[in-house]
Amino acid sequence: MIRVLLVHDECLVRSVLADWLRREPDLGVEDTAWRSAPGRVRSLRPDVCAADLECADAYGIPPLGELRSRGPGTAPPGLLVLASANRPGLLKRAIEAGALGYVDKEASPEHLVHGIRRVAKGERFVNDSLGFGFLKAAEMPLTRRELSVLSLAAEGASVAEIAGSLHLSHGTVRNYMAAITRKTGARNRIDAIRISQGEGWL
């Protein structure tokens, strides 16, 4: 029996997906929202975490790393993500968190079952249709520092506030913003935020 924890922030969708997975006799399925997911991983010790990359809290950034720690002496669960090719920033976060499985939300649901079985064996599973998303994830133009600056700007922080938070001068923050606007091919700061959020960098 493969113990699966399904993580999705919409209760209605999550319940129906979990029900659908429970039709497979080799899967034991529990489900949870993102905010409770790290605690559920520690208590349930699933073999596989199958997690939607869309997260309703924390400015939309799923706490993927927290899914992969489950106490001393035990292996972390295999991570499978439900992803889409047009959010390469989220794909990049999943790669960095060590996800083994990448199921395209544009694929048929049978891929989810195949993927769970593969990840439970410690094997990779990747939908080919995510290829362009991975390419864009690899090409991600912004540095970690630039992303910090842009994230604060996207929350509505002024140049002075960003400078204060990150211990930078005002001029340095303005230089970062100019570099970000140029690298994202944006027309201005607001356009850079729009582009970066659309691709899932922020």
Place this chain on the structure above:
Amino acid sequence: MIRVLLVHDECLVRSVLADWLRREPDLGVEDTAWRSAPGRVRSLRPDVCAADLECADAYGIPPLGELRSRGPGTAPPGLLVLASANRPGLLKRAIEAGALGYVDKEASPEHLVHGIRRVAKGERFVNDSLGFGFLKAAEMPLTRRELSVLSLAAEGASVAEIAGSLHLSHGTVRNYMAAITRKTGARNRIDAIRISQGEGWL
């Protein structure tokens, strides 16, 4: 038999939801993405359109009005939406489009089946848990004109570009932006966009 067209932009979720609905003997279920939905309404003539309010295209604004026109001499389908209380802007759009059913994505999936049956009879169905969302929809602070200005700004347009598009002076656009920032309780223009997108106004 109630003919249902399920509209959702994620193929995987849509397929599983449609399968789940097909277990009900009185429902005949077809499914589609938003971009094909208006055409499918015209060809299938469903009794009920059950549509997720999240839309991947058109800056996230679902073309709800187009679901409700299906040619001369025929009644439009009853509209049921899958909604969440924290996107009151999308709820407001559903109200304006004449939706009869409002199912909370945080509710259990059985509500979706009940809702479809009620809407098929021409009756209202509303999950109580959406109440706060409706309250916020009613309190929506921005005028239609202010929303037009803010939408263009959110796409990255400059003051000059917004002025040109809407045939306004630069000063008038700046006055609108100041009013928008004040009314949304935002710290600045970027914060106003963030707040308005978060609530689904844009």
